[in-house]
Amino acid sequence: MPVKLGPAxxxxxxxxxxxxxxxxxxxxLGLETMEVQTVRMVAPNHFEQYWQAxxxxxxxxxxxxxxxxxxxxxxxxxxERGRSxxxxxxxxxxxxxxxxxxxxxxxxxxxxxxxxxxxxxxVANVFAGVVDRVAEIWHDDEDEFPVFPWxxxxxxxxxxxxxxxxxxxxxxxxxxxEVVNHVEGTIPVLNIAHIHARGHGKxxxxxxxxxxxxxxxxxxxxxxxxxxxxxxxxxxxxxxxYTQIKKSDLNFEPLAEFIVEDxxxxxxxLISDSPLLEHDAMYMLQSIEKSRHRQLERKARENRRxxxxxxxxxxxxxxxxxxxxxxxxxxxAQQAATKEAPKEDAKAEPEASTEAETAALPExxxxxxxxxxxxxxxxxxxxxxxxxxxxxxxxxxF
Numbered sequence: 001m002p003v004k005l006g007p008a009x010x011x012x013x014x015x016x017x018x019x020x021x022x023x024x025x026x027x028x029l030g031l032e033t034m035e036v037q038t039v040r041m042v043a044p045n046h047f048e049q050y051w052q053a054x055x056x057x058x059x060x061x062x063x064x065x066x067x068x069x070x071x072x073x074x075x076x077x078x079x080e081r082g083r084s085x086x087x088x089x090x091x092x093x094x095x096x097x098x099x100x101x102x103x104x105x106x107x108x109x110x111x112x113x114x115x116x117x118x119x120x121x122x123v124a125n126v127f128a129g130v131v132d133r134v135a136e137i138w139h140d141d142e143d144e145f146p147v148f149p150w151x152x153x154x155x156x157x158x159x160x161x162x163x164x165x166x167x168x169x170x171x172x173x174x175x176x177x178e179v180v181n182h183v184e185g186t187i188p189v190l191n192i193a194h195i196h197a198r199g200h201g202k203x204x205x206x207x208x209x210x211x212x213x214x215x216x217x218x219x220x221x222x223x224x225x226x227x228x229x230x231x232x233x234x235x236x237x238x239x240x241x242y243t244q245i246k247k248s249d250l251n252f253e254p255l256a257e258f259i260v261e262d263x264x265x266x267x268x269x270l271i272s273d274s275p276l277l278e279h280d281a282m283y284m285l286q287s288i289e290k291s292r293h294r295q296l297e298r299k300a301r302e303n304r305r306x307x308x309x310x311x312x313x314x315x316x317x318x319x320x321x322x323x324x325x326x327x328x329x330x331x332x333a334q335q336a337a338t339k340e341a342p343k344e345d346a347k348a349e350p351e352a353s354t355e356a357e358t359a360a361l362p363e364x365x366x367x368x369x370x371x372x373x374x375x376x377x378x379x380x381x382x383x384x385x386x387x388x389x390x391x392x393x394x395x396x397x398f
Contacts, residue, residue: 002266003259003268003270003288004031004033004270005031005033005269005270005271005281005284006026006031006032006034006063006269006270006271006272006278006281007031007034007271007272007277007278008035008277009037010034011026011278012276012279013278018049019034019036019049019052019053020052020053020056022034023053023057023062025278026278027062029278029281029282030285031282031285032062032063033062033064033065033269033271034062034063034064034271035066036053036064036065036100037066037067038066038067038090047097050094050097050098051097051148054097054098054099054148054150057150058149058150063101064099065100065102065103065104065226065269066095066098066100066102066103066104067103067104068087068088068103068104068105068106069084069087069088069091069105069106071084071108072084072087072088072108073108074107074108074122074123074126074170075107075109075110075122076111077111080111084108085126085129085130088105088130091105092133092134092137092157093137095134096148096151096157099148099154101158102157102158102160102187102189103134103157104160104162104226105127105159105160105161105162106162106164106171107123107126108170109168109170110168110169115172119170119175120175120178123161123170123175123179124183127161127179127183127186128183131183131184131186134157134159134185137156138155138156138157156185158185158186158187159185159186159187160186160188160189160226161176161180161186161189162176162189162191163176163189163191163194163195164191164194164198165191165194165197165198165234165238165239166198167238172198173188173190173195173198173212176188176189177219177220181219181220187226188216188220189226190226190227190228191227191273192227192229192250192255193229193230193231193232193239193242193248194228194232195212196232196250197232197234197239197240198237200236201234201250203250203254203255204249206254206255206257206258206262209254213225213258223265223267224267224268225266225267225269226268226269227269228270228271228273229252229271229273230242230244230245230248230272230273230274230275230280231244231245231274231280232248232250233248242275244274244275244276244279244280245274245276245280245284252283253287256284256290256291257291260288260291261291261295272284305320305323
């Protein structure tokens with residue numbers, strides 16, 4: 001179950017803003033991949049840092065990926081399509097330089113076409129040409145192998161077709177799978193936030209993720225998945241903008257649960273598109289670790305239950321039922337204890353108040369000694385002296 005996580009771009013916490021420094025920070029965080037962003041253009045003056053990133057990725061087996069231009073018009077007229085392909089060409093060149101495993105691309109608006117087989121066929125034709133161009137670039141000049149050692153023994157980057165998050169954009173899950181199924185060298189890029197938004201908030205349980213990955217596997221027969229994840233604000237089946245994961249109705253815990261419990265067959269790369277980038281990537285990593293820890297605890301309980309059942313001659317199911325019954329009784333016992341506590345406190349209050357009052361009283365004064373009497377009158381007044389002494393004490397008390 002290989003799972004690789006990383007941010008979409010240089011980490012926010014990175015003091016330097018170059019790709020290589022970003023890679024260093026990502027590795028120090030325990031993450032294993034990143035996606036270089038060329039969403040608007042590829043600057044020629046970035047070539048040196050792209051090459052340095054490629055060398056580092058090749059030596060450390062760090063997975064590099066790249067995102068092409070967001071704004072594409074592959075379903076537009078000839079001029080619009082040519083303009084989009086020129087931007088994609090720059091991305092392909094950069095992908096070879098950084099040793100990218102995946103290149104993520106968009107198709108764009110439907111233009112003058114309607115959703116259906118005609119639009120899918122045109123998109124498929126365009127991406128078939130992009131795949132051919134990647135192969136040409138990858139093996140363009142054998143003299144460059146010393147500069148790009150990963151080209152000689154490696155394979156060309158895979159062209160990823162990303163699901164879109166708006167109804168007016170080509171790229172529903174079904175459309176992407178149909179094109180990928182017909183164009184060799186392409187893969188689906190599952191943007192979970194887009195799928196969630198376009199499906200009116202459909203990704204909510206681990207079963208939903210199971211259905212999603214099963215649908216992809218049954219359609220194109222793959223075990224390798226490239227996914228984007230973030231929180232998303234959506235309305236009427238359209239993604240409005242990305243948010244941090246904890247502020248969205250798209251939770252990561254169900255996906256983490258699916259990966260741990262049922263995703264042993266997956267080879268998945270998860271890219272954080274969140275505005276928090278590496279922070280939410282780390283949050284996803286921690287969620288997967290927590291799910292894995294819960295799984296280990298559950299298996300340990302099951303093993304202990306089976307061993308105890310063998311010793312006592314009962315069944316694990318009977319022991320599980322007994323444990324559940326005892327767990328259900330605990331809250332009732334706690335509630336009963338909580339109800340009894342005030343009564344005990346009430347009984348203890350008078351004693352406590354009496355002690356407090358006693359402590360507040362002034363100290364008793366020693367009884368005044370009776371004046372010495374004459375010997376002749378001592379016996380006659382002895383009784384009266386005792387009474388007088390008690391009355392003085394009584395006055396002191398009250």
